[in-house]
Amino acid sequence: MDPIVLVGAGNMGGAMLAGWLKSGLSGADVLVLDPGPAPAMAALMAEHGARHVTAAPEGVVASVLFLAVKPQVMGAVLPDLAGLVGPQTVVVSVAAGKTLGFLQSHLGDAAMVRAMPNTPAMIGRGITGAFANAKVGDDQRARVNDLLKVSGPVEWVESEADIDAVTALSGSGPAYVFYLVECMAEAGRKAGLRADLAMRLARETVAGAGELLHQSPDDASRLRQNVTSPGGTTAAALAVLMADDGMQPLFTAAVAAARQRAEELAN
DSSP states (O other): OOOEEEEOOSHHHHHHHHHHHHTTOOGGGEEEEOSSOOHHHHHHHHHHTOEEESSOOTTOOOSEEEEOSOHHHHHHHGGGGGGGOOTTOEEEEOOTTOOHHHHHHHHOSOEEEEEEOOGGGGGTOOOEEEEEOTTOOHHHHHHHHHHHGGGSOEEEOSSTTHHHHHIIIIISHHHHHHHHHHHHHHHHHHTTOOHHHHHHHHHHHHHHHHHHHHHOSSOHHHHHHHHOOTTSHHHHHHHHHTSTTSHHHHHHHHHHHHHHHHHHHHO
């Protein structure tokens, strides 16, 4: 079988490779193209027998060409990769803002998947939105799904335009949660707590609530209601957060702004 060619073994590419190897993929089935992997990643490749090259080798055609390089260098990298793409190759890109049309302009009219993971993928707790063009067959889609799901669930969307919304919601979403922790900690400080204590309380509250949401069969609305006693402290806080000028309009505006920026970057 033709190899999986991973282009870029940085944070995201390296996390994907580690997940593939942990899930049982043989290192012999992977070729990693990276000019200078980190020592830990080089050691992982050596341990599992994954081949490492610094430039696209002659005579190799990828079964999956997995592009995990930064969007700003994609234009410089792609021209040298065209020789890796054959009739049976499926190209997968996790670069934000780079459209399938952009990829096709460099690699030809191939089977292609545009995917948007988020940073928790680096610890196997991410979620990925993905879109496949019409050339992607059922077997290719299933194989790409298997490769992506090592970092968390995969949600397939119906149009490439939906990837911009995925980027705005889940791709950028971890930053929103981290900022929520900052806001909660600052509110705690203003309520009289030491800043370090307020940060620890906020951090562990959000992390614990996220894990409860992950493990519980109940949806977020039900879990919120379970915590909220009528007339209690949580209800008093939620009356502010759920007001007409509370969190929902802010999040709606924030996600809309992120989506608009994603569309601008894509064009």
